[in-house]
Amino acid sequence: xxxxxxxxxxxxxxxxxxxxxxxxKVFKKTYKTILENIDSELNLxxxxxxxxxxxxxxxxxxxxxxSSIIATDISPEMVRIANRKLIKSxxxxxDFQIQDSYNLKFPDKSFDIVIASNxxxxxxxxx
Numbered sequence: 001x002x003x004x005x006x007x008x009x010x011x012x013x014x015x016x017x018x019x020x021x022x023x024x025k026v027f028k029k030t031y032k033t034i035l036e037n038i039d040s041e042l043n044l045x046x047x048x049x050x051x052x053x054x055x056x057x058x059x060x061x062x063x064x065x066x067s068s069i070i071a072t073d074i075s076p077e078m079v080r081i082a083n084r085k086l087i088k089s090x091x092x093x094x095d096f097q098i099q100d101s102y103n104l105k106f107p108d109k110s111f112d113i114v115i116a117s118n119x120x121x122x123x124x125x126x127x
Contacts, residue, residue: 008074012054012075019078023054023057027118038058042066044066047112048111048112048115049069049104049113049114050117051115052119053071054078056085058115058117060091060094066093069094069095070095070097071096074098074101076098079098101116101119
């Protein structure tokens with residue numbers, strides 16, 4: 001694992017327990033708009049990938065509008081929290097995975113929609 005991955009994991013792992021309350025306090029209106037825009041593109045036949053899911057705010061908001069969601073994050077702690085919320089929710093069509101957005105483990109054309117909504121500004125090489 002390279003230095004970038006270690007730094008990112010460390011930062012997001014430390015922030016994970018505060019992430020949901022931070023988003024709710026600082027970006028509530030922004031996420032409302034993001035979700036409205038995403039909703040207009042969804043249908044029940046789609047398989048969705050979300051990259052940089054954090055604690056799963058978007059997948060938990062759209063799960064009933066799509067067939068399946070794989071939601072990835074580089075932070076094991078973010079994914080642990082998302083999975084804890086998933087177990088409590090009893091939702092069956094979300095799969096949270098620890099993955100690095102620079103090296104995703106999916107074949108091309110695996111998804112109908114890919115969401116990278118609060119991520120691009122954090123990438124060292126967004127292109």
